[in-house]
Amino acid sequence: MNVRSKLKFALPSEEVTSYYFNLSPKMFDKFMELRNWIYELSESNETIGEIEECLKWGEPSFLTPKTKSGSTIRIAKVDDSEFVLYFNCKTTIAKEISIEFPELKCDGKRALYFATKTKLPKSKLIVCLKKALLYHKRNTEISRATD
Structure with a gap:
């Protein structure tokens, strides 16, 4: 499959593009899978709003600057066989x-x-990504439900 066909959403900058295209093919596929889910959640939920993608600590990071609904999500390579999703350590995510x-x-x-060799558990990761992308709106959503 053509690498570009995995890019459902445009890359925001040369720095981010360079980061992704320097990954191994397996790692690239996993990062694109997660990245696509983040953008799909953004498009399907107006509370999340627009995603800003940039490099923080030299790694792809996803923020919600307009709505301020979420806490930063960062994807990082650990080694050739493992990668990690980072959440802000000051949160309970x-x-x-x-x-x-x-x-x-x-x-x-x-x-x-x-x-990198295992299939990502999409339904579980969608829940995890939503927790981060809506982290700062949780109390608002709860208070609306109890009013």
């Missing part, structure tokens, strides 16, 4: 994930690890 999905390799503080 990773702890919640470790409780809700104990079968996932989560440190409970800020990181969720994956092997």
Whole structure:
């Protein structure tokens, strides 16, 4: 399959493009899968709003600057066989994930690890990504439901 066909959403800058195109093909595929899910969630939920993608600490990071609904998500290569989803360590996102999905390799503080050779658990990761992308709106959503 053509690499460009995996790019459902335009890359924002030369720096981000360079980062992705320097990954191994397997790692690139996993990063694109996660990236596509983040953008799809953004498009399907106006509370999340527009995603800003940039490099933070030299790694692809996803923010919600207009709505401020979410906490930053970062994707990083650990080594040739493993990568990680990072969440802000000052949030409860990773702890919640470790409780809700104990079968996932989560440190409970800020990181969720994956092997490049395994299939990503889409439905579980969608829940995890939503937790991060809507982190700052949770209390608002809860208070609306109880009014």
